Amino acid sequence: MTSSVPDESVSKPAPIDASHMVQVVNYEEHFNDELGAFLQAVKIASLGFDYNVTAIMGPQSSGKSTLMNMLFGTRFPTMDSGGGRYQVTQGVWLGRDSDAAILVLDLEGTDSRERGDDAATYERKSALFALALAEVLVVNVWIHDVGRNNASNMPLLRTIMELDLQLFFGASGSDHNAKRMPKTKLLFVIRDYDATPMDKLCASLREDLDNIWNTINKPPAAEGTPITDYFDLAFEALPHKIYCPKEFEQKVAELKVRFHEDGIFKDEYSRGVAADGFSEYARSVWETIRANKELDIPSQKEMLAHVRCEQIAKEVFNHFGTAIAPLQEQLLPPDRSAPVIVASLFDSLLQNCNAAMDRYGEGASRYSKTVADMKAEDVRAHLTAESKMLLDAQITAASDAAVKEFQESVNGGKDKKHKSQPWLNWNEQSQDALQRAMDIFDDACTALSLSESISDESALQSHPLYFAIGSTASSRRRLEKTLGTELQRATERVLSETRMYCLQTFQSAFKAPMTSVLESVPDDLWSRASEVADASWDATAKEARWVYGAHGLALAEAEMERVVEEDLKNECHDAAMNDIKAAIGTPSNLLLRMMKRFEDTFRFDERGVPRVFGPTEDIEALFVVAREKGEQLAEVLAEIKLSGTLATRTRASRDLTSTRADEGIVIDSILQADLKDKLKRQSGAIFMEAKRAQEAARITTKIPIWLLGVVLILGWNELMAVLRSPLLLMLTLVVVPIVYVGFTMDAPTYLMPAVVATLKPMLEQAKDALDQATRAPVGASGDAGVAVAHGALSDSTAVSTSGARTDETENAGGEKES
Numbered sequence: 143m144t145s146s147v148p149d150e151s152v153s154k155p156a157p158i159d160a161s162h163m164v165q166v167v168n169y170e171e172h173f174n175d176e177l178g179a180f181l182q183a184v185k186i187a188s189l190g191f192d193y194n195v196t197a198i199m200g201p202q203s204s205g206k207s208t209l210m211n212m213l214f215g216t217r218f219p220t221m222d223s224g225g226g227r228y229q230v231t232q233g234v235w236l237g238r239d240s241d242a243a244i245l246v247l248d249l250e251g252t253d254s255r256e257r258g259d260d261a262a263t264y265e266r267k268s269a270l271f272a273l274a275l276a277e278v279l280v281v282n283v284w285i286h287d288v289g290r291n292n293a294s295n296m297p298l299l300r301t302i303m304e305l306d307l308q309l310f311f312g313a314s315g316s317d318h319n320a321k322r323m324p325k326t327k328l329l330f331v332i333r334d335y336d337a338t339p340m341d342k343l344c345a346s347l348r349e350d351l352d353n354i355w356n357t358i359n360k361p362p363a364a365e366g367t368p369i370t371d372y373f374d375l376a377f378e379a380l381p382h383k384i385y386c387p388k389e390f391e392q393k394v395a396e397l398k399v400r401f402h403e404d405g406i407f408k409d410e411y412s413r414g415v416a417a418d419g420f421s422e423y424a425r426s427v428w429e430t431i432r433a434n435k436e437l438d439i440p441s442q443k444e445m446l447a448h449v450r451c452e453q454i455a456k457e458v459f460n461h462f463g464t465a466i467a468p469l470q471e472q473l474l475p476p477d478r479s480a481p482v483i484v485a486s487l488f489d490s491l492l493q494n495c496n497a498a499m500d501r502y503g504e505g506a507s508r509y510s511k512t513v514a515d516m517k518a519e520d521v522r523a524h525l526t527a528e529s530k531m532l533l534d535a536q537i538t539a540a541s542d543a544a545v546k547e548f549q550e551s552v553n554g555g556k557d558k559k560h561k562s563q564p565w566l567n568w569n570e571q572s573q574d575a576l577q578r579a580m581d582i583f584d585d586a587c588t589a590l591s592l593s594e595s596i597s598d599e600s601a602l603q604s605h606p607l608y609f610a611i612g613s614t615a616s617s618r619r620r621l622e623k624t625l626g627t628e629l630q631r632a633t634e635r636v637l638s639e640t641r642m643y644c645l646q647t648f649q650s651a652f653k654a655p656m657t658s659v660l661e662s663v664p665d666d667l668w669s670r671a672s673e674v675a676d677a678s679w680d681a682t683a684k685e686a687r688w689v690y691g692a693h694g695l696a697l698a699e700a701e702m703e704r705v706v707e708e709d710l711k712n713e714c715h716d717a718a719m720n721d722i723k724a725a726i727g728t729p730s731n732l733l734l735r736m737m738k739r740f741e742d743t744f745r746f747d748e749r750g751v752p753r754v755f756g757p758t759e760d761i762e763a764l765f766v767v768a769r770e771k772g773e774q775l776a777e778v779l780a781e782i783k784l785s786g787t788l789a790t791r792t793r794a795s796r797d798l799t800s801t802r803a804d805e806g807i808v809i810d811s812i813l814q815a816d817l818k819d820k821l822k823r824q825s826g827a828i829f830m831e832a833k834r835a836q837e838a839a840r841i842t843t844k845i846p847i848w849l850l851g852v853v854l855i856l857g858w859n860e861l862m863a864v865l866r867s868p869l870l871l872m873l874t875l876v877v878v879p880i881v882y883v884g885f886t887m888d889a890p891t892y893l894m895p896a897v898v899a900t901l902k903p904m905l906e907q908a909k910d911a912l913d914q915a916t917r918a919p920v921g922a923s924g925d926a927g928v929a930v931a932h933g934a935l936s937d938s939t940a941v942s943t944s945g946a947r948t949d950e951t952e953n954a955g956g957e958k959e960s
């Protein structure tokens with residue numbers, strides 16, 4: 143082996159050699175970026191289409207390099223037979239003919255022991271590369287391999303012919319009119335030729351080639367065509383180099399002439415690539431070949447690696463499944479019951495995943511790295527999928543628990559004080575609740591330990607639990623958003639409860655005193671009502687500043703002033719208006735109140751004493767005054783005229799509540815007139831009743847003389863009985879003056895009940911005495927006297943009776959009249 147051939151596993155192709163050679167593709171399949179520079183250096187790049195390309199393929203150590211050197215004057219290294227048979231050429235090399243513009247490709251030998259299991263794949267790629275580029279492809283065949291399948295490279299030729307048609311057949315192989323690919327000359331050089339008839343050797347090779355051509359998959363355009371449409375077949379025999387050196391050299395010299403003078407390179411073989419584009423063309427051909435997976439043949443080692451890595455992976459899955467089974471029971475219960483949050487779930491998963499990956503890595507490290515790495519991806523995906531199900535369930539359970547905790551906290555839970563005064567330290571409370579909820583999620587789902595334990599970014603990204611970092615982060619963001627919405631909802635509820643509380647504060651301060659003022663209806667009704675409203679508002683505003691302030695909802699100063707002075711004041715004003723309207727009541731209620739006011743004035747004097755309409759009373763004047771008082775009520779209560787602080791609202795709040803101009807009107811003018819009319823009618827009846835009472839009084843006080851005469855005549859016996867009895871006489875002398883004076887002074891109304899109560903036992907006694915003294919006739923006259931007294935009493939009482947006048951009253955009056 144010569145030193146010019148790089149036999150180490152280098153990652154970069156060898157640099158341009160002083161011997162006018164370059165390694166186009168190295169042992170590790172890397173294409174040499176310096177090819178263009180090489181073509182410049184060997185003065186090919188400037189030749190346009192005036193150059194040719196040839197290549198040689200064949201078994202390792204079959205004299206390929208020796209032949210090419212002899213034909214083209216290249217200096218490809220050759221094997222030194224003294225050191226045994228070994229691989230000399232590695233990769234694909236390119237040299238230039240020493241005289242002619244011919245590029246010569248020397249390929250790594252097939253069936254290489256050194257390359258081992260990977261040899262088949264590399265052979266296919268390099269041979270296809272040579273076929274794609276070379277106009278004349280020399281196929282080196284030992285004479286004793288002719289007729290053999292593998293040894294004569296027939297399977298390799300089958301593959302590269304098929305792929306050559308597939309990959310480089312014009313624009314589209316499926317198109318019947320696709321451009322035909324340029325022809326290639328396949329020159330079979332039979333080495334160590336002996337006495338076997340050449341025509342038989344050629345026939346054997348030709349037959350093999352026809353078989354290949356007929357059985358390979360071809361593009362539609364190539365279907366049914368003979369092999370000779372695409373390949374020119376030629377055969378040469380070279381005698382044994384060692385045993386017949388002269389004949390060998392002679393034959394090689396003849397072949398050299400064919401290459402240089404006999405026009406072996408035909409125009410139809412040209413790839414149509416200008417010399418300055420050859421390097422790029424070669425690169426794209428190589429990349430196409432490398433990307434084609436059909437050329438990759440798994441070696442036995444690889445197949446073994448596949449089987450073993452699969453088995454190791456299964457063992458790892460089983461172990462992992464057993465380890466996470468308790469977690470699955472809790473988070474994915476088979477009976478579909480609610481999942482239970484597992485403490486330190488992520489740490490547990492991390493530990494199990496790491497153990498699984500280590501176990502796999504340890505087992506698979508003894509096999510092909512490519513296969514082991516590939517299978518490691520499957521292991522990783524499996525661990526990720528299993529872990530993801532658990533982590534997703536945990537995230538859902540933790541998020542639900544966090545939301546529940548937050549809702550309970552902001553709703554006060556069992557804290558009675560919070561329930562009754564939810565605004566107390568609201569900001570602090572809600573932020574604490576938010577933090578507690580997020581802590582529940584973070585404790586259950588944090589995946590930070592992964593990035594903390596793995597510092598290398600690519601190792602982190604390929605970890606089975608890498609997904610968890612993103613997935614927990616996005617779930618956390620979702621939870622924050624949900625809690626944000628919950629907080630907003632809770633804050634709105636608390637604001638509403640706070641507003642209600644302030645309104646209740648106002649109403650409890652306002653309602654009772656305002657009702658009292660409205661019931662009494664003083665002359666300065668609205669100024670007193672305004673005072674009540676302002677006092678209530680001042681107390682409410684003070685309380686509101688406390689609940690909206692630092693100890694409560696902690697609104698900013700300006701916002702708090704706006705809420706109190708605009709929103710709340712506005713609502714309190716509306717509440718005040720509504721309360722006043724409710725207190726004034728319906729029109730029928732108002733009519734009753736007007737009647738009551740009328741009667742209070744008409745029936746009672748300034749001291750509240752019931753009036754007795756005596757004969758001299760000016761009922762008409764009194765009636766007019768009382769009716770006006772009743773009517774006044776309707777006039778005063780017709781419109782609410784609040785003034786003062788509460789009534790002075792800001793422009794903004796007025797705009798918000800779309801205040802109407804007639805906002806304070808309770809009774810319009812039509813209703814007022816109607817109420818006055820009804821009052822007039824109902825009070826008229828009371829007036830008539832009073833009038834009749836007055837008439838009755840007049841009758842009682844003016845008893846005619848003749849009636850006294852009649853009484854004297856009819857009651858003569860009784861009179862005599864009284865005069866004769868000293869007891870009765872004495873009694874009469876006392877009682878009669880008293881009764882007379884009492885009637886004269888209108889005493890019955892207020893004295894009669896007392897007098898009756900006092901005299902009743904005495905009258906009973908007197909009656910008994912009369913009964914005894916006068917027997918039956920005298921007793922009848924005594925009863926009549928008492929009846930008169932009762933009649934006067936009942937008249938007076940009827941006048942003082944309050945309440946609505948009824949027909950019964952009228953009838954009673956009528957009866958008295960009659």
Ligand SMILES: Nc1nc2c(ncn2[C@@H]2O[C@H](COP(=O)(O)OP(=O)(O)OP(=O)(O)O)[C@@H](O)[C@H]2O)c(=O)[nH]1
Nearest residue numbers: 202203204205206207208220221223230231251383
């Ligand atoms: N029997 C025989 N030996 C030859 C012939 N030509 C060359 N050799 C010898 O075969 C050995 C290998 O020759 P190389 O030219 O290095 O063979 P190669 O195919 O290029 O080898 P690799 O590049 O390793 O694949 C050398 O010792 C040559 O002298 C030949 O026609 N017949």
